[in-house]
Amino acid sequence: MKNFNELKKELLQNKEVAREYERLKPRYRLISELISARIKKGITQKELAEKMGTKQSAIARLESGNVNPSFGFLEKMAVVMGYKLTVSLQ
Secondary structure, eight states, X not given: OOOHHHHHHHHXXXXXXXXXXXXXXXXXXXXXXXHHHHHHHTOOHHHHHHHHTSOHHHHHHHHHTOSOOOHHXXXXXXXXXXXXXXXXXX
16 A cells, blocks of 8 residues: 555656646645644634634635635634734745
């Protein structure tokens, strides 16, 4: 059985897969940062949702990558956790 890194290396040899992986990389980097920030603050999805005035399922969908959140939602999430959301173009 292949481990994740072996499978990833094999899949990325396909040009279409590699292109899509690169396209989605910023989205998943942001999601990872948000999850890490929440964990660092020691709060659960439910606690974060309550502080934001939303449902835990909304946080779960965001963290799983199954939704395109608005800028306002991301900004509110950051502020509730004590951070400032910044965006840059490269």
